[in-house]
Amino acid sequence: MRTPTIRDVAKRAGVGIGTVSRVLNGSTQVREETRERVLAAIRELNFSPNAAARQLSGGRTFTIGVVTPFFTYPSFVERLSGIQEVLDHSEYDLVLYSIRSQAQLQDRLRFLVGQRRADGLIVLSLRFDDEDLRLLNPDLPLIAVDNDTIQRYPRIVIDNEDGGRLATEYLIAHGHRAIGFIGEVTDSAFGFTPTRHRMHGFREALAAAGLAYHAAWCRLVSLDQESARQAAREILSQNERPTAFFVAMDMLAFGVLAAAEDMGLRVPDDVAVMGFDDIQAARYLHLTTVRQHLIESGRLASQHMLDWLSAGHLGQENQQIKLPLEIVERATV
Amino acid sequence: MRTPTIRDVAKRAGVGIGTVSRVLNGSTQVREETRERVLAAIRELNFSPNAAARQLSGGRTFTIGVVTPFFTYPSFVERLSGIQEVLDHSEYDLVLYSIRSQAQLQDRLRFLVGQRRADGLIVLSLRFDDEDLRLLNPDLPLIAVDNDTIQRYPRIVIDNEDGGRLATEYLIAHGHRAIGFIGEVTDSAFGFTPTRHRMHGFREALAAAGLAYHAAWCRLVSLDQESARQAAREILSQNERPTAFFVAMDMLAFGVLAAAEDMGLRVPDDVAVMGFDDIQAARYLHLTTVRQHLIESGRLASQHMLDWLSAGHLGQENQQIKLPLEIVERATV
DNA sequence: GTTTGTCATGGAACCGTTTCCGAATCCCAT
DNA sequence: ATGGGATTCGGAAACGGTTCCATGACAAAC
Numbered sequence A, B: 001m002r003t004p005t006i007r008d009v010a011k012r013a014g015v016g017i018g019t020v021s022r023v024l025n026g027s028t029q030v031r032e033e034t035r036e037r038v039l040a041a042i043r044e045l046n047f048s049p050n051a052a053a054r055q056l057s058g059g060r061t062f063t064i065g066v067v068t069p070f071f072t073y074p075s076f077v078e079r080l081s082g083i084q085e086v087l088d089h090s091e092y093d094l095v096l097y098s099i100r101s102q103a104q105l106q107d108r109l110r111f112l113v114g115q116r117r118a119d120g121l122i123v124l125s126l127r128f129d130d131e132d133l134r135l136l137n138p139d140l141p142l143i144a145v146d147n148d149t150i151q152r153y154p155r156i157v158i159d160n161e162d163g164g165r166l167a168t169e170y171l172i173a174h175g176h177r178a179i180g181f182i183g184e185v186t187d188s189a190f191g192f193t194p195t196r197h198r199m200h201g202f203r204e205a206l207a208a209a210g211l212a213y214h215a216a217w218c219r220l221v222s223l224d225q226e227s228a229r230q231a232a233r234e235i236l237s238q239n240e241r242p243t244a245f246f247v248a249m250d251m252l253a254f255g256v257l258a259a260a261e262d263m264g265l266r267v268p269d270d271v272a273v274m275g276f277d278d279i280q281a282a283r284y285l286h287l288t289t290v291r292q293h294l295i296e297s298g299r300l301a302s303q304h305m306l307d308w309l310s311a312g313h314l315g316q317e318n319q320q321i322k323l324p325l326e327i328v329e330r331a332t333v
Numbered sequence C: 001g002t003t004t005g006t007c008a009t010g011g012a013a014c015c016g017t018t019t020c021c022g023a024a025t026c027c028c029a030t
Numbered sequence D: 001a002t003g004g005g006a007t008t009c010g011g012a013a014a015c016g017g018t019t020c021c022a023t024g025a026c027a028a029a030c
Helices: A006-013 A017-024 A032-045 A051-058 A074-087 A102-115 A130-135 A160-173 A194-208 A225-237 A250-262 A280-284 A294-311 B006-013 B017-024 B032-045 B051-058 B074-087 B102-115 B130-135 B160-173 B194-208 B225-237 B250-262 B280-284 B294-311
Strands: A063-069 A093-099 A120-124 A142-145 A155-158 A179-184 A218-221 A244-247 A272-277 A288-292 A320-323 A325-328 B063-069 B093-099 B120-124 B142-145 B155-158 B179-184 B218-221 B244-247 B272-277 B288-292 B320-323 B325-328
Touching (some): A102 A130, A120 A294, A142 A294, A160 A244, A160 A288, A218 A225, A280 B250, B006 B032, B120 B294, B160 B272, B250 B272, B250 B280
Parallel strands (some): A063 A093, A155 A320, A244 A272, A272 A288, B063 B120, B155 B320, B179 B244, B244 B272
Antiparallel strands (some): A288 A325, B288 B325
């Protein structure tokens, strides 16, 4: 038997299709008795409204697109789970678009915007260039997380420079005077900028404490544990070596930890290691790090999106929400 | 200006809407010259077809739903990234449904099936009861991963019992005679069964080697590091204690590692720890473990789904694909 | 020249909703 | 009883595609 449509329901309940639609959408303009008759018919026929038809006719997709870099790095996943958690209690579906390259970003954007496949977009970390921005439909709600290059839109961010300063000051407060830095090489595929800012904070804190910035102790590497491990090994093989590292991403910090172990150095006695992000695995490894509230950032973004969609507009369309950072003291400093 | 429709394109190209549609869908029934005229019009108007209309009319959503337990455990994420990777090169979108409870599973299923929101479903780990199964539309392609309770459908699995045996034999081969077990308590929210099977393999290997199963060394705990840590601490505080643990999930193994550290025991000299899954973090912690190919399982599932959808059917609709397992030797045994 | 078949094309009908307008009904004050 | 505003309701039109059938053009076969 064909799956029932709104017309079948209408016939069965002895009402018009308009009335069924009104019941479906919770309009108040229906007599209580009629509503119940319709609901009964819906139940009897095991009817549920066709999503595509609803989209076509109503213009809404009940879908929120999440655009993220291809997630091999755990922070995206944690943010995603925050988003998921909130959307779960809403009527919106979550569609995932993971991006591998700048070209793919443009394709996806064109696709998403052109086909109207989502009512709103949440963008994680990815930087947009002018071309990308132009592709955007100005009416399409968009919220950026971990990215303040998308100025026109609301965004959830942290103060990376502050975080870098915080971390460095913490190391200094623990008596370190010779501090190295390892971060992700900034022109990576996704065009992240956090590392640059964290490094800036690092240098500022150094300067404020009257300490020298020692270029030989600082390295930018690609975003994987192995690169960090090797970089750290090289730095630690020098005659004069740092007593501590500020590593701009936890995953890289794991590599540094591995390097220390390779060389038989005790952590934190011989080298201290300070991470950044507080991804889940950081807890397993007892990594002292700067926590940014990853899950919370996802929750906030989706909550905002939901508000935006239900209100039809936002108070401040270009509001910037800054999430707090905090040191998590564990065992590596 | 209104976003252009297929009719605008038709007018501009001086053809009928049918022809535009044929061009859009790559029909061969169009003269080359006409095709080019249409393509030019599409480009000039910056047209892209409306997804909802296409769905409604064509009956396909170009969407694949992934149904997973709410992912706090990393293995889901790794599977998901395998799925993502494959779908990325296809014309299908990935919609994520994460499930927190049995009741929610039924809601989601009803919703998904009723509203025809996806052309196919990939189900990760979640067990279906008869009621759930009844909810399924028999025409809806479905592939199960890490779950062989959904007999009617193709599924990607591993042999958990075999894996348990493998792990245990490895410990025995390394001279261990007193071996404990820690796993997830089997009646957890999601109704996983892997632990039970892994434990079964564990006991078989013990028996085969003529070793006693020592109930006081075995514990089922809830799926978080802390519980495992505490359980391991308790077991290790006994007068007579195991020299090794087989832990049925890596994340729990991390807890056991923490417990050993708490008690000042060296790993692997005082206690050896063997995990299961080989999630990413296992590498960071040098955990010796049984690798199941998580990413590959996702890739396979989505590749199968794509084949199914494009062929309209599958060779063997209830095929079971068994992925191999292997020991990853690291530093904890 | 006529017939037959193939290919290319136009466009009506259809998919299943929402929305809007007009009509019917109800309720109440006069 | 009557008028009139509020409430409730029915169904046509619209959303933007796909599909299918009818038609015309053209080539090949007789």
